[in-house]
Amino acid sequence: MGKQVLVVGAGLAGLSSAMFLAQRGIDVLLVEQRADTSMLPRAVGQNQRTMELLGYGGIAEEVPTATPTTATFRIRIAASLPGPAFREELPDAVTADTGILSPAGTGTAGQEKLEPLLRRRAEKLGADLRFGTELVSFSQDGDGVTAVLRESGGAQTTRVRADYLVAADGNRSRVREALGVDRHGPGGLGHNISIIFDADLGDLVDPQRPTLHVLHNEQVAGVFVTMDHAIGRHLLTTAYDPAKGQSPTNFTTARCAELIRVITESPNLEPAIKAVVPWEMAAAVADRFRVGRVLLAGDAAKVTPPSGGFGGNTAIGDAFDLAWKLAAVLDSTAGPQLLDTYEAERRPIADRVVAEALRLLADRGPASPAEGTEQISDQQRAVELTLGFRYRSSAVIMEQDDLADTEDPYRPTGRPGFRAPHVWFRRNAEKLSTINLFGSNFVLLSGMAGGFWAEAADKVAARLGIAVRTHTIGAGSAETDREFLARYGIGTSGASLVRPDGVVAWRTADAPSDPAQVLLDVFTTILAR
Known part of the structure; x- marks a missing residue:
């Protein structure tokens, strides 16, 4: 049996890969040894960049998002839920107005809710998802990957041939280990138990004020969060130490209930324990993200606390980065070297x-950070990491002597390698964001005097067999034109080329003497043709 891409693992990286690949018409098979998606909210919340990508995948509207009244997510560090806080962390005024950064909101879904959405969408798009199936072994050659699969608990195996393999099989990735790829970073940081339970905690949790409780007391060192206010479902995660003889077997139903009573200060509470799951906290990054025709994604590539x-x-x-690049290579609109940019960028x-x-x-921790140690807030750092990042690779044509690796997304520059800025404009009677134009093909944006770019792009697209969409921004609106030109850093006859992932690949401030030839050279470089 042959497939274009084999994905191993059905966590967020694996299911997203299957969805984005299938959306691009790639014949994809995903295998997962578990019987179903995760029931644990291991990853809670989607930043604006992620919501943009999920929008491109067609599921953003199904993801619960923060409203103005619930967007004040706080972190409360204390010994217990009702006890006094050692301190609290709240969103600051500098990053409060995220609406000027993107048309996308921030998602509030836990992994246990997002994975089923990804699964359904991937299957609807035609991806072949096989739960209860494990990867026994694999080998690769110059033309593809041969994998041996087996249904969990079964004896019979199946051989699958694929052009590429995406390893999304988690922190303890067997694929990464088989490739001999080392990792750098601290590694294991501690052992934890996650306890999912149902209980009516009354005024201890406020559905209008989402809170992550970081708890420090003699019996619990961990976190508490409410998973679903409607049914009173919560999650308590606490650490244990094997060096002290502790193990998951210590966390009986009675022991878990007692820990819950401790953090809630409710001695008579009878919580309904739904699941008790051990896991390891770790921090490490793989030294290589690509080995031949195998590419690492998600926790297989890096794992964070x-x-x-x-x-x-x-x-x-x-x-998303893997999907558009693999699709371009598989349909021969890009050379295989484009896949080298995955590691260079990610x-x-x-x-x-x-x-x-x-x-x-x-x-x-329970102690406050020393005063004066923070120059910018945690929220500012997060915004720069998620929306002010920069890619450097052969798939971006950098401007000379531009060494910046991050920028303040509230003051975007439109420089190559950065995410293309959000600007509102009108097309016919419809109000759109520039962000809404991305996600599928390359997009060439120009100012009011740049109508000639469409003809140049059409010529290049026909010659290279690629799809390029062109848009003149600001026509009919001087205010929109000024904002667009300022944020994208071009003149009225200039242009900005944006990749399918919404990252600026190249720009020119003004019209060159031969726009079609310039574009041809740009695409030839970016696509490794």
């Missing part, structure tokens, strides 16, 4: 988010 919520968001970012992002998650983890 849960602080900051970067892990799941970064996994979906990996998936591994620096992984290093940054792991470092930030570790910093946040260290700052969320």
